[in-house]
Amino acid sequence: MTKSKPPPGMPGGLSLLQDPVLNKGTAFTEHERDALGLRGLLPPRAFTQDEQVARALENFHRQHDDLEKYVFMTALHDRNETLFYRMVIDHIEEMMPIIYTPTVGEACEAYGHIYRRPRGVYVSAEDRGRVAEVLGNWPQKHVRVIVVTDGSRILGLGDLGANGMGIPVGKLSLYTACAGIPPAQCLPVTLDVGTNNEALLDDPLYIGLPQTRLQGADYDDLVDEFVQAVRKRYPDVLLQFEDFSNGNAFPLLRKYRDVLCCFNDDIQGTASVVLAGLHSALRIRGGALRDQMILFLGAGEAGVGIADLVVSGMVEEGLTPDAARSRCWFVDSRGLVVKSRRDLEEHKIPYAHDHAPAPDLRGAVEAVRPTVLVGASGQPGMFTQAIVEDMARLNDRPILFALSNPTSMAECTAEQAYVWTGGRAVFASGSPFAPVTYAGRTFVSGQANNAYVFPGIGLGVLASRASKVTDEMFMAAAVALAGLASEHDLEQGRIFPALSSIRSASATIARAVAEIAYEQGLAREKRPDDLSAWIQSLIYEPHYADYAEKRPARAF
Numbered sequence: 001m002t003k004s005k006p007p008p009g010m011p012g013g014l015s016l017l018q019d020p021v022l023n024k025g026t027a028f029t030e031h032e033r034d035a036l037g038l039r040g041l042l043p044p045r046a047f048t049q050d051e052q053v054a055r056a057l058e059n060f061h062r063q064h065d066d067l068e069k070y071v072f073m074t075a076l077h078d079r080n081e082t083l084f085y086r087m088v089i090d091h092i093e094e095m096m097p098i099i100y101t102p103t104v105g106e107a108c109e110a111y112g113h114i115y116r117r118p119r120g121v122y123v124s125a126e127d128r129g130r131v132a133e134v135l136g137n138w139p140q141k142h143v144r145v146i147v148v149t150d151g152s153r154i155l156g157l158g159d160l161g162a163n164g165m166g167i168p169v170g171k172l173s174l175y176t177a178c179a180g181i182p183p184a185q186c187l188p189v190t191l192d193v194g195t196n197n198e199a200l201l202d203d204p205l206y207i208g209l210p211q212t213r214l215q216g217a218d219y220d221d222l223v224d225e226f227v228q229a230v231r232k233r234y235p236d237v238l239l240q241f242e243d244f245s246n247g248n249a250f251p252l253l254r255k256y257r258d259v260l261c262c263f264n265d266d267i268q269g270t271a272s273v274v275l276a277g278l279h280s281a282l283r284i285r286g287g288a289l290r291d292q293m294i295l296f297l298g299a300g301e302a303g304v305g306i307a308d309l310v311v312s313g314m315v316e317e318g319l320t321p322d323a324a325r326s327r328c329w330f331v332d333s334r335g336l337v338v339k340s341r342r343d344l345e346e347h348k349i350p351y352a353h354d355h356a357p358a359p360d361l362r363g364a365v366e367a368v369r370p371t372v373l374v375g376a377s378g379q380p381g382m383f384t385q386a387i388v389e390d391m392a393r394l395n396d397r398p399i400l401f402a403l404s405n406p407t408s409m410a411e412c413t414a415e416q417a418y419v420w421t422g423g424r425a426v427f428a429s430g431s432p433f434a435p436v437t438y439a440g441r442t443f444v445s446g447q448a449n450n451a452y453v454f455p456g457i458g459l460g461v462l463a464s465r466a467s468k469v470t471d472e473m474f475m476a477a478a479v480a481l482a483g484l485a486s487e488h489d490l491e492q493g494r495i496f497p498a499l500s501s502i503r504s505a506s507a508t509i510a511r512a513v514a515e516i517a518y519e520q521g522l523a524r525e526k527r528p529d530d531l532s533a534w535i536q537s538l539i540y541e542p543h544y545a546d547y548a549e550k551r552p553a554r555a556f
């Protein structure tokens, strides 16, 4: 037996088994067990990673419901990060709805009750004046992506306060799983500015500050102190704002988008994936983006974000900004968004057209005669049979996107879209629907999942070290993604590629985004001779290192 001595600086024995980044569990080899002081601390038989995945999967399937599966995966993440990512990557279609939507929503609601170990950084209202110090407690010095929420609008679930941490954690897991951003470069952050959710304030196990939300200057100052601390400690970082209520999301984006490398996924990521869907839908139907009339139900982050990017896309195709905006119309909870209304928030004003009011969606469809109907209202069933039939009367191939999540909130179902249009709809939704068989044909609808784009955009930004994230990058990501739907996908009605190919899709998107960074002079990384090879070289693969042969790359 070789003497049990870990390589210098590396923990051995139990400490190694308790370090989730270095731990290989039962996959430590005979040689490593001797070299690292592990002999006797593990069951004698060594397993391969594939065998470990098989065991973990068996246990995963034994859980009784999705929340238990979420807790199981969280525990695996805390125990053996490499195995966690192997399992997520190899079974992405099954894992994504557990580690992210819809289950992550349920997990956030119950966060204080299922809480076991911390992950990420909490910056609280009590940290005013010492945010840099708090951020300095995070041990990793080379963070490249931060996802931050203030928990004020978690998915469609509203204000979940500090429980919102599940969202940055989940999103960053997708950055790693879908685009290979190394986990050590990812940092989830929650700004705990309080919560106005009475149920949480009354919950003795709630993990956040039991106080109401900071408002006005107090809120702005804390966010600003955080942003400045981030810029100082991590000057190369990409900061993603996530699940802020729209009263804060739009102003924060306006304030910071030209100051540092940041974006808001609810606004801009959604816009990019939906624009990709439109490009693909037009591959099926023919016609140019600039010729579409688009009616949005819901004028919030998703709707207005999509419209802003569609306008940029139409301008690229030769329209003036005014002409492009005149092709985007909105219905909100008070009817058609028109100039004469006095109740419009700032983000709706560019789309308030000079037109008579229309009280409801059906009236608006009649008035606008849209070629595309986009639902982003969070209100289920709003695309009624009459409205969908109107769309089918106005268009040979009506494009219907019912984006509201979760599935129960969709403006109409896939089946309704196909049946009510006699199989002519090009349909996509925010949450997945099962394939629909109608009149002897099987339709597979598209899922406009933001995970198709934000990880690839992040990888492209990292690869080029872009100093900003621009509309042109979101447009390029959309075009790249649309190009990845195969003819076979389109024949079935599926306007996005299969999720199983997401890692290669992310690499393609990353390349398109990095190209824009170089074109726009925003790249701080010297252009490599072979951009694709450079991007590929950055991608994390969840393979175990051979510790007995060489010291792991991680700095201790």
Ligand code: NAD
Residues within 6 Å of the ligand: 155, 156, 246, 266, 270, 273, 297, 298, 299, 300, 301, 302, 303, 331, 332, 333, 334, 375, 376, 377, 378, 379, 403, 404, 405, 406, 409, 429, 430, 431, 448, 449, 450
């Ligand atoms: P938001 O709160 O910012 O906006 C919602 C908008 O809907 C508001 O303008 C509100 O006035 C409007 N609205 C509410 N009730 C209405 C009614 N009865 N009729 C018409 N309009 C009404 O929310 P958001 O971030 O824009 O998200 C909206 C929906 O889009 C959510 O359900 C979300 O799940 C979904 N979404 C989907 C994707 C995706 O598919 N990739 C991405 C982001 C958001």
